[in-house]
Amino acid sequence: MSRVLVIEASYLAASVFFILGLRSLTRPDSARRGMQQAAVGMLLAICGTLLHREIVEYHWILAGLAIGGAIGWPMGMWVPMTAMPQRIAASHMFGAIAATLVGIAEFDRMGNGAFVSRPLMAALGFEVMFGSLTITGSLMAFLKLQELVPGVPITFRGQNAVNGGLFALTVALFLYLVWQPDTAWAFYLMVVLGLVIGVSLVLPIGGADMPVVISLLNSYAGLASSATGFAIGNNVLIIAGALDGASGFILSIAMSRAMNRSFGNVLFGAFGAPPPAAAAGAGPLPVRAISVEDAAVQLAYAQKVIVVPGYGLAVAQAQHAVKELAALIEKNGGEVKYAIHPVAGRMPGHMNVLLAEADIPYDKLREMEEVNPEFPSCDVALVIGANDVVNPAARTDRGSPIFGMPILDVDRAKQVIVLKRSMAPGFAGIENLLFHAPNTSMLFGDAKVSLQRLAEQVKQV
Amino acid sequence: MHETALQIVELYVFLLAGFVGFLVITRVPPLLHTPLMSATNAISGISLVGSLVAAGSGHARLTTFLGFLAVVAATINVVGGFLITDRMLKMFHRARPEAGKGGKER
Numbered sequence: 001m002s003r004v005l006v007i008e009a010s011y012l013a014a015s016v017f018f019i020l021g022l023r024s025l026t027r028p029d030s031a032r033r034g035m036q037q038a039a040v041g042m043l044l045a046i047c048g049t050l051l052h053r054e055i056v057e058y059h060w061i062l063a064g065l066a067i068g069g070a071i072g073w074p075m076g077m078w079v080p081m082t083a084m085p086q087r088i089a090a091s092h093m094f095g096a097i098a099a100t101l102v103g104i105a106e107f108d109r110m111g112n113g114a115f116v117s118r119p120l121m122a123a124l125g126f127e128v129m130f131g132s133l134t135i136t137g138s139l140m141a142f143l144k145l146q147e148l149v150p151g152v153p154i155t156f157r158g159q160n161a162v163n164g165g166l167f168a169l170t171v172a173l174f175l176y177l178v179w180q181p182d183t184a185w186a187f188y189l190m191v192v193l194g195l196v197i198g199v200s201l202v203l204p205i206g207g208a209d210m211p212v213v214i215s216l217l218n219s220y221a222g223l224a225s226s227a228t229g230f231a232i233g234n235n236v237l238i239i240a241g242a243l244d245g246a247s248g249f250i251l252s253i254a255m256s257r258a259m260n261r262s263f264g265n266v267l268f269g270a271f272g273a274p275p276p277a278a279a280a281g282a283g284p285l286p287v288r289a290i291s292v293e294d295a296a297v298q299l300a301y302a303q304k305v306i307v308v309p310g311y312g313l314a315v316a317q318a319q320h321a322v323k324e325l326a327a328l329i330e331k332n333g334g335e336v337k338y339a340i341h342p343v344a345g346r347m348p349g350h351m352n353v354l355l356a357e358a359d360i361p362y363d364k365l366r367e368m369e370e371v372n373p374e375f376p377s378c379d380v381a382l383v384i385g386a387n388d389v390v391n392p393a394a395r396t397d398r399g400s401p402i403f404g405m406p407i408l409d410v411d412r413a414k415q416v417i418v419l420k421r422s423m424a425p426g427f428a429g430i431e432n433l434l435f436h437a438p439n440t441s442m443l444f445g446d447a448k449v450s451l452q453r454l455a456e457q458v459k460q461v
Numbered sequence: 462m463h464e465t466a467l468q469i470v471e472l473y474v475f476l477l478a479g480f481v482g483f484l485v486i487t488r489v490p491p492l493l494h495t496p497l498m499s500a501t502n503a504i505s506g507i508s509l510v511g512s513l514v515a516a517g518s519g520h521a522r523l524t525t526f527l528g529f530l531a532v533v534a535a536t537i538n539v540v541g542g543f544l545i546t547d548r549m550l551k552m553f554h555r556a557r558p559e560a561g562k563g564g565k566e567r
Contacts, residue, residue, distance in 0.1 A: 025497050046510065061529075068532060068539075215498075236507055247498070349491060
């Protein structure tokens with residue numbers, strides 16, 4: 001009896017620490033300590049569990065903890081910040097693997113469903129359904145972000161119908177299982193279908209839509225954990241899963257709002273490549289290229305510079321170069337701020353982490369709503385590898401696929417300098433009007449190299 | 462009947478936890494959205510608790526083996542998740558006062 005009490009007390013403590021840990025994330029200066037407390041809570045729960053009466057042998061447990069720790073440690077300590085999106089996708093996958101395997105083990109242990117009650121079957125069903133689709137979905141997201149699979153959307157005719165059919169079949173199997181838990185074939189078929197759906201769900205999604213997908217998979221992984229809690233009657237699992245699910249849900253709403261997509265659109269996976277934009281009408285639009293020297297002069301004498309980072313910054317790993325250039329501008333008496341669009345990059349908060357890594361204080365980072373009124377008074381807006389999030393077509397061109405998407409009003413700055421590899425259209429193939437605006441100059445080349453050369457020139461001005 | 466009552470309680474726990482999560486997490490600034498993701502990932506690694514029981518219960522070969530794999534996967538998330546969250550949060554700081562001779566805390 002007292003053993004059960006100790007275990008339950010450790011779970012209760014863990015739940016409280018988890019919630020307090022998440023609350024600490026509402027303020028950057030309290031966040032670190034709060035999450036360390038959450039880690040202590042986790043340790044308590046693990047130690048408590050080891051006292052469990054059902055555990056009779058420890059060698060598999062110790063082996064698992066050792067191997068998991070040996071893989072997890074380097075993944076925590078040495079994965080570079082630029083690889084964070086794929087790192088997060090991978091951890092969604094591991095979470096889902098754990099939930100799914102526990103579900104299968106539980107089903108197998110209870111006589112392949114023979115001793116499974118209907119409510120329990122509902123929990124197990126949810127667990128392996130969400131779990132399996134999150135495993136392959138996250139794996140696909142990981143492969144795309146790591147560029148082992150092409151990042152462009154992969155589509156085929158009738159894709160939505162196929163996905164819908166698969167999904168309907170899975171739900172039908174789930175309902176049948178709840179009615180008739182003692183059908184092993186249906187259970188395992190559902191797992192397989194879940195795995196297939198995960199692949200086909202993420203296949204048609206392109207890089208720029210990744211923030212939504214990653215958030216959504218976060219939510220699914222949480223729901224799978226929570227269902228595990230229902231299945232094995234464990235409250236701390238239910239709580240942690242619900243927190244994870246809520247977090248993923250909130251982030252996916254925030255991301256889809258920032259891309260002007262309805263949440264229903266996101267949920268049913270009808271997102272992917274926007275329809276190809278109509279062919280540009282009146283021939284090539286004018287583009288003004290600028291030399292490093294001229295751009296450096298503008299920056300050196302600017303009073304107010306707003307840096308607009310995008311995915312290109314992460315690709316070029318140019319965050320430290322930005323910081324160096326900014327320091328020089330500030331030394332000349334200019335003010336530098338950073339404008340962060342919610343979906344800049346490949347996951348929520350991607351740019352914030354990169355800039356923080358380069359030792360840029362977070363009070364210089366500005367959210368979209370806050371910074372937009374400041375662009376008209378800004379001397380130079382420096383756009384680094386951002387495209388769709390600064391395209392004024394979202395405000396003006398009703399025909400554009402991104403019309404209505406909230407954007408950073410970079411075009412209202414006095415001068416705009418865009419750092420870009422070439423004039424190749426962005427991921428979505430949408431013409432960016434900003435690049436042809438009279439106050440815009442393009443500085444072509446690798447972002448990191450350009451920034452370093454700019455810094456050299458600013459030093460000499 | 463007893464089992465049903467228990468499941469209702471679990472449903473309460475789920476809904477209330479989801480509600481608390483919603484209230485807390487909507488207040489997390491976009492600045493910390495990436496650490497938030499890795500933090501919730503680490504926290505949901507608590508499914509390790511279920512995996513431990515499956516791996517150590519000595520029921521059947523398959524249960525033990527699946528449990529073992531689940532322990533590995535969940536431990537990766539717990540260890541890696543908390544470490545990387547801490548690493549990220551360590552990087553966020555305000556502008557340092559100019560007065561000091563640039564002595565870095567850390």
